[in-house]
Amino acid sequence: MKKIELIAGTLGILTILAAVFYYQIFEVVKAVEDPVVIEEEGELRGYEEPVEAVSYLMANIKKGDLEPALRVCAIEDISEYADLVEYLSYTEDFQGAKMIPMVDSKVYYEITKIRLASDYGHMIQKCIKRLSQDKTLEIKDISIIEPENPDGKYFQRLEQISNILGARDVCECTVSMEVNGKPVELHLSLAKYKRFWKVILFAPMEQYKNEEPDIRAVDGREETEEDTFMDLSSYLEDQLPLNYTLLNSRSGDSATEMLSDCWIYFQRGDILSALTYFDLGTGEQGPEFSLDFLDRQKKAAMQLQDFYYQMLLCRADLEWAKRHYEDTPEYIWNFLKIRNMQYVRVRSLEEVESEDGYITYLIKYSYDGKGFSRHLLLSNDNGWKLAAMKKPPKQKK
């Protein structure tokens, strides 16, 4: 009898384990194995002097090469270390999904990284357009700007900015150059992460909201024979590590199964796996770098950020938060925690429109006692992909 009991008990425990393993292996939706392009890292990891980082940037701007120039921007670093709580206590300005998330979680890290890659890409593109495209660009000088007699306030301000960015140090640089023989200055801000300096703004730190690079024509200075130009060509041989996201592409065999998998990714906060299902116009060869591709990635990431923010902040009193940034700056941060996604419940999924190769679904879901809905536009090109995630238009009463 005891033998039978021992066998039955052992078999019982093994069956429980088998059932759980079966579910884990065959039923639980797996994360995508290679959601992004991975590149082997070279020897050079960054520049330990701000002037070197700017020299690398300017060499590539002069060459008109956007991709390597992007690698000196603090994309990964801001995504990882920027602190929303510090930002809000300093600026007292929360702009919802319009601004990068800056919340300490893998989800928001990936969204920020994708957004910043596109933003920095546009900044560099503008610099190339205004400084080097069909123009003659000569770099005269790169210098760090520091006030002659910096006071305590100056250092305090730098410390605050470093805290927001999670950087060890920050500084501002000016690049003096000639564009078609005319003297021009470009102002840049840099931050030091670990040992390396990265570009954070294409403007002085005060103008952090600028959407245009701070390129100023310099008056009252004439070219003299003594002017010498910097030779930055050696920087063109450098290759910095890949610091932006290039999403691989995947599609689902069935539209509803694909949506079901995506929903699990949303709830898990596995943003990269979810984004691989977005229709980014990736060819068969895989993703290729272009500003347009970065923009499409950004658009998809922003749709997801908006999806999360609309739900997670639905009970947040942003007006109250504005008045209490100083004493409770973590108020918004607490709402945005991705763990809250476990409370989301799908209420219904219905097909509302179907065209050749396209289906629109209306998904209704609830969170924290409130109902939400989204239109999910799916495209089919040898497999189903998510073309857009939009709020349904408000119905007129």
Place this chain on the structure above:
Amino acid sequence: MEAENRTADKIADIKKRVQHMKERLFRLSENWYVGMLVILTIHAVLSYVQVDIMWEEMGQGIPVIQFLITYIVLQPNHLLFALAVIRYLCAEEYNIKRIVAAFVIYLISAHAVKINQYDEILMMLLLMIGAWGISFRKLIRVYFVTVLIIFVCVVAASQLGWIEELVYKSRGGRRAFGFTYPTRFASHVFFLMLWYWYLRDRKLRYQEAFLALGAGIFVQLCSKARLNAVMLIMLAAVMLWQTFSFRRAEQRGTEYQMNSWLSSLLVLSPIGASLVINVMTVLYSADSALWKSLDSLMSSRLVLTQKAMDIYGICLWGQEITLSGNGGLGKTASKYFYIDSAWMQFSVQYGLVMLVILLVLFWIVGIRARKYGNWIILWILALVSLHSMIEPQILQLQYCPLILTVFAGLKENEMRKTDYEEN
């Protein structure tokens, strides 16, 4: 020769003193253990009462009190570990198998807790390890009185309006009688009845079984706690049948022996119950009307647990999942996510390693209960295992210290081996 004799006498004297000290320390540690059990039980029961007790803020400004509260009530694991070590060092007989088993269980659960952050499992397992050589009956006597006093006080206070009584609107009104949720109240009734039966043992009269029946009807009428009501009614039936069996054996002048098939079934009940709920959760499909209605009967327990498995997956060492239920709100929570089944909590939150260890430990509870002819413990194990398919109380000190029987003494004869007083 004389010098040698004197040295031998001295050594014998020292040995005697050491032995005496060990005996005293062992006895002291038993009292210390019982004291800890009472304090931790009070803390655990009060945590589900509709009163805010700020344990962390107690004794502010008085470092000694703050220290005691922190290390006895809030973080008792260090003290429980020390207590267990003392008890094993000072025991009269060293049972190497037990010592090794206790050490391995401690190491594994400490590692799991480091990862999954559920300190309470370690607390229960340390209590279990430290219970070696203490009579389980004695522990339950103290435990039962402690819980009963608090329970009666809470219910009375809620009826006198001294503490808030939450009434949930669902199912036509569910009263919590001073506790944070109706099922928490109802579970107390169920578990108190179980321990009452254990203490009454063979002295139980038939009429007393109707107490369980009445309690079942009461919790269904007032708290609409379906599972606890069913379990209490089932308990009443089992009490009647078991009392009848005891009496019949007594009349025949024989010692009662449970049918071996039935006893095996009861011994294996934790594994069986865990198997059923795990398989049900894995097989649940929202596309099937049958599963949907079953899930609805179980108040969405299947769908929520499956959702937890989908989002978080299953880990070897478990993971921290923030659960949010209706407790303490007086209404349905707008953010609700709860894994109710204890067996599923073991799988999803505590991890597969802890699931296996706990199943084996509960299996041992059954084997030991049968070995010492403690048939009521065997029934309690089976009823609690069934209860745990739906509710989470099997490893919660405020309800169920059953796991202590893995090491605690179940039979007087066994107690004599380690209890110095008996010697």
